[in-house]
Each structure stands twice: as structure tokens, then as C-alpha cells.
Amino acid sequence: MIERFLRPWLGGIFLENELTTSSRMMEFVFRMFAEGEAAVPARGMQAIPDQLAAGLPAGAVRLGERVAALEGHGVRLASGEHVCARDVVVATDGAAAARLLPEIVAPKWRATTTVYFAAERSPVNEGTLVLNGTGRGRVNHLAVMSDVAPTYSPDGRALIAVSLVGDVRESDAELMARVRAELAEWLGADVNHWQWLKAIRVPQALPVRTPLVREEARPLRDGVWVCGDHRDTASIQGAMRSGREVAEAIILRG
Ligand SMILES: Cc1cc2nc3c(=O)[nH]c(=O)nc-3n(C[C@H](O)[C@H](O)[C@H](O)COP(=O)(O)OP(=O)(O)OC[C@H]3O[C@@H](n4cnc5c(N)ncnc54)[C@H](O)[C@@H]3O)c2cc1C
DSSP, X not given: XXXXXXXXXXXXXXXXXXXXXXXXXXXXXXXXXXXXXXXXXXXXXXXXXXXXXXXXXXXXXXXXXXXXXXXXXXXXXXXXXXXXXXXXXXXXXXXXXXXXXXXXXXXXXXXXXXXXXXXXXXXXXXXXXXXXXXSOSSEEEEEEHHHHOGGGOSSSXXXXXXEEESOOOSOHHHHHHHXXXXXXXXXXXGGGGSEEEEEEEEEEEEEOOSSXXXXXXXXXXXXXXXXXXXXXXXXXXXXXXXXXHHHHHHHHHO
């Protein structure tokens, strides 16, 4: 059970196979999977920030602006412009937060690579995580995204996402050969007819949060706050809870 199910399942979520991640994270993940379905937004992950932003007054969000530094009461943008604010909330990833704020220690990261294929038909026909329970190979799991959300395929073919844990240094050609060979063992020679779409390497996929301590929502110094997944569980839930708690603390201060 541990080797064939829990290790590949949790390893694919924690992005490490040794299972050294905090047991608190394990309890959080277990609860999330027990309480609801694994899902993706029909219109893609961008639908989540779009929905949050839709509740804000027009013009409140400026996109494509990099903050170069916190300066005086506000921030200096990469363009040189200074934006004044009573409170500044640094809601970047942990590495960027550490560059902007000397109080923050840059996190270590877990990496992942996702390889996308298109196939004439789904090899599983259900929205299920197909885990590698063999204890061998580099593939952690695959999911047929178009079985989970049919809108993820523009042409009725199956969109297959294959996930690997850790840094993948091979070229795309080497990676394709390795992934096809491994998956052929699971699913047969059909995999050789799948169309390779893309490999996406994410070296900074999850900040390491061991031990897992939830940081309190209080200012680092006068008018400077920080939130994000590096302050809570390394997850969308953690990022959103951390952001909401900081926002509520600022509102409460009046
Ligand atoms: C492949 C993959 C799969 C995942 N799957 C899941 C999952 O199924 N469930 C789950 O809960 N979590 C998942 N995660 C983790 C989840 O995506 C992150 O924990 C979450 O997105 C972190 O949100 P955040 O707002 O803290 O940081 P981010 O999403 O990193 O957002 C920070 C933002 O700050 C911006 N920024 C950085 N520096 C600056 C600057 N100087 N000025 C202005 N802006 C700046 C960045 O451009 C970015 O938009 C996954 C992650 C990966 C990589």
C-alpha cells in the first residue's frame, strides 16, 4: 500500500519521493482529496485570478509591472515609477519575496516536469490520476486532462499530461523516448502513436515547507506585509488563505 499507492500519490503532490515533507502537509492533502473531487477550472487556471480580480473596482489591477523595490511608503516599479500606498503586500513567490524583503529567507524548491501528448482516444476514459506503482522509472503519474475537463481539448482528441518529479536534464528527444518506453509498459504500443506536444519544466514548482509552520498575518514592519504559498501550505489553498488573512488583518486595522 505504501510503496504502490501512497508513495507515488503523495510523491507526485509533494514533488519528492522520499516523503520527507511535513506530516501536516500530508494531513492537509489527505483532507482535501477526501472532501472533494480533484478538479481543474473548465477555462484553465487563469480563471481563478480572473474571478478574484472581477470583484475589484475597474483599474485596481495593473498587469505586466515588475516591482523593483519597496521604497518609502510604496513601491518602485522596474519602469522607475513610484507607487504610493499605506500598506504594501508582497504576494510574490518566495524567491522574489526574499529579493524584495531582507527579512524573508529564500525557500528551497521542488521541481517538476509535465509532458503533454495528444492521442486519438483516451487510454483511460475517466478523470483519474494513473499512478506509477511499479517503484521503477521516472514517470510519476499521468492524467487525461480532457477526461477531467473536456474543454481542455480543442479538437476532440485526448490531452494527456504525464508528470515527472524532480529536475529533468534530458533533451526533449531523450525525454520523449524515455516517457514513451515507460508508458508502453503500462498501456501498450499505442503510446508510440501519441503526438508529442510539449514538455514544460518548472524548476521552482513548490517551495519546501518543512517544518510546516503557518506564518501569522501581521506586518513585517510598518505597512509591509507578505503572503503566498511560502507562508502556509505550499498550495493554491495555502496561497489564497494566506492572502485573505493578510487582507482581513489590514481591513481590521482600519
Ligand atoms: C505543475 C504544478 C502543478 C501544481 N498543482 C497544484 C495543485 O493541483 N493544487 C494546488 O493547490 N497547488 C498546485 N501547485 C502549486 C500552486 O500552483 C502554488 O502553490 C500557487 O500557485 C502559489 O501561489 P502564490 O500566489 O503564492 O505564488 P505564484 O502563483 O508564484 O504568484 C506570484 C506572482 O508574483 C509575480 N511576481 C514575482 N515577482 C514579482 C515582482 N518583482 N513584481 C511583480 N510581480 C512579481 C509572479 O509573476 C507571479 O504571478 C502546482 C504547481 C505546479 C508548478
